[in-house]
Amino acid sequence: MSQLCVIFDLDGTLVDSESLCNKAFIDLLPELSEPVHSLVARYRGWKLASILADLARRIETTLPSSFEATYREHVAALFASELRAIPGVHDMLSGLNRMCCVASSGPPAKIRQALLVSGLASFFDDRLFSSYEVGSWKPEPELFLHAADALGFSQRQCIVVEDSDAGVVAARAANMKCFQYLGDIEPDSHPSAASFRHMSELLPLINAYERGRET
DSSP states (O other): OOSOEEEEOOBTTTBOOHHHHHHHHHHHOTTOOOOHHHHHHHHTTOOHHHHHHHHHHHTTOOOOTTHHHHHHHHHHHHHHHHOOBOTTHHHHHHTTOSEEEEEESSOHHHHHHHHHHHTOGGGTTTOEEEHHHHTOOTTSSHHHHHHHHHHTOOGGGEEEEESSHHHHHHHHHTTOEEEEEOTTTOSSOOTTSEEESSGGGHHHHHHHHHHHHHO
């Protein structure tokens, strides 16, 4: 097997969850008159606590202490019925032939549910790392550093695949190569990352990077 480890973000990178997570805000906050795609663009890569604080400020209210739990229950219900893998992810992971893991800002239960519902769990087994377990959130690098250390890889042996600018910043702060998945939403990539728009493009990028390391 290759001496590279590929560290995947989850939401918006492996699973098409960003729209569902933000739809839940609209469902639960009738004062929020903003389309889903606008919320996705605004909050991509944010920590949930920061999103809730921003939403409360914008709609000029105080969210009840129970709101986070209510929100997570609603997201779980949406995931169970509507969550899908990003197009091309199954084929990409089937051909990856490298150590890989998930490093997500979400809580462990959400990570496991998303992978099970989308049919991706078998690609990762128990190689799942959560900011809630590490106590550090992107754009801080500690989550990626922890994942690399737990799997026995150096920073230079890791590739991070992310969709958010916060994730790219975290990867670069960890001194890891980063590829940014843009899909059809974000028009521009972060200047610190090589970008791609479909998962069929990722393996050629990784292969080219590995060949360059060997020369």
